[in-house]
Amino acid sequence: MVGARHGENTRGLLRLATAGSVDDGKSTLVGRLLHDTKSVLADQLDAVTRASADRGLATPDLSLLVDGLRAEREQGITIDVAYRYFATPRRTFVLADTPGHVQYTRNTVTGMSTAQLAVLLVDARRGLLEQTRRHAAVAALLGVPHLVLAVNKIDLVGYDQGTYESIAKDFATHASALGYPAGRVRSVPVSALVGDNVARPSTATPWYAGPTLLELLETTPVATDHRDAPFRFPVQYVIRPRTPEHPDYRGYAGQVAAGTVRPGDRVTVSPAGLTSTVARIDTADGPLPHAVPGQSVTLVLGDDLDIGRGDLIAGATSAPTPREELDAVLCWLADRPLRPGTRLLVKHGTRTVPAIVTELAARFDEQRLGSSPAPDLLELNDIGRVRIRCAQALPVDDYADSHRTGAFLLIDPADGTTAAAGLVGRPLPVIPDGDGPAGSSPGPLGHDA
Structure with missing residues (x-):
């Protein structure tokens, strides 16, 4: 196991996302994890057993535990993001159980946006596919710190060591080109159907001495909730009760996005640049001595x-500089293409402002790990670097x-639908000689890695 750095731990909560191409067995793997961790109710398992018998299967089809939509069961694919909980x-x-089909890449972006680890599946018979590379690229661009490759259906290749090691090597090379250090990328040979190396070690792979998939999930060190980061507090609502008991009360309600705040802290209000001191931190249960990320509180200022x-209320010595021009990476999620000059709404935190896309600087080629400069447009599921004027x-x-204050959404003003997810200042990999991963420069993970 990689040693935990400062700010990381191997206990508590892990948010992970799964992704894989169609027919890689992802739903079966998730079902296997739920089953082997005893996270399935008896009546659920009975229902799956009956449904499997109706299909002529001798053993329960564990994928039925997670394919909740009728279309998913009928087509044998995952369509929407579904959140599963186990311990x-x-x-x-x-x-976050995300879709594998390219049509639903936008859903995969949603599922990976809060993940601390991504489990990518491949079929041992097919190896890395286009979608595998796309999912790894999405994970890198979103700053997912850890990748685990589950080489599934290892039983269908006779538990061949050479097949597994070849796939694992190819994936490690691809992940390295995306900016992942070796210690943040792991691979494990599994059979979700049989249970090999999912929750229990397999005797069929004596050549594999590494941890099971579940052991990797249990022991991978993950970042904490960024309590030591600069303080960020998007204001959602201004509370002015105007009652005889509180004639002059004025509080600012919201959720702490990053950092820690205490009474007496000096803060700056952006974008106006006003400064004040935190006088009190209120909640429905009374005042608090401090507030940390994820807590919903009301701040009362001294002025x-x-x-x-x-x-945005931020620490006075670390407040962000307001910007009208955003240089960002987008994952385009709308059916209609994005072209320079398109007018949209930028939703950042609790603020929404009109904006125009002034330039399409590059489009990311997740297969070649390179960038196509100055594309004419970005189409559905494309990832590109753009410049936006707000x-x-x-x-x-x-x-x-x-992550919280460096991300935004682009909204179509005509119908209110989400058109893109954006990341401020996120670079794309650049391959000057265009000869593939071997010639690439450091990937987009930066110090997140």
Whole structure:
């Protein structure tokens, strides 16, 4: 196991995402994890056993535990993101089960956006596919710190060591080109159907001495909740009760996005640049001595300032510089293409402002790990670097410094649908000589890795 760095732990909660191409057996693997960790109710397992028998199967089809939509069961594919919850004595897990088909890449982006680890599946008979490379690229661009490759259906290649090692080597090379250090990428040969190396070691792979998939999930060190990061607090609502008991009360409600805040801390309100001191941290259960990421609180400041929804309260010495121009990476999620000059809405935190895409700087080729400069458009599921001009300055961070305040959404003003997910300051891999991963420069993970 890789040693935990400062700010990382091997206990508590792990958020992970799974992804794989169609027919790689991802639903069966997730079902196997739930079954072998005893996270399935008896009536659920009975229902799956009956449904499997109706299909003429001798053993329960564990994929039926997770393919909840009728279309998923009928087509044998995963369509939507589904969140599964399970636990072992060592750790609690929130698993985002994401689709594998290219048509649903946008859903995969959603599932991976909060993941600390991604499990990518491949069929041992087919090896790395286009979707495998795409999913790894999405994970890298979103800053997912750890990758695990599950080489599934190892039983269908006779538990061949050479097949597994060839696939694992190819994936390690691909992940390295994306910016992943070797210690952040692991591979394991599994058979989700039989259970080999999922929760229990397999006697059929004596040549594999590494941990099972579940052991990897239990022991991989993950980042904490960024309590030591610069303080960030998007204001959601201004509370002015105007009652006889509280005639002058003015509080700012929201959720701590990063960092820790305490009474007495000096803060800056962006984008206006106003400064004040935190006088009190209120909740429905009374005041708090401090607040940390994920906590919903009301901040009372020592000065009566003009603050409203959409403003960002940040540490006075680490407040972000508001920007009207955003240089960002987008995953385009809309059916209609994106072209220069397109007008959209940027939703950043609790603020939404009109904006225009002024330039398409590059489109990412996830197969070649290179960039096509100045494309004419970005189509559905394309990843590209763009420049956006906003009608108002936004207090954004670089995504590598703060995921919550370095990310944004692009919204179609005509119908309110989400058109893209954006990451501020996120670079694309560049391959100057165009000869593939071997000639690439360091990938997009930066110090997130």
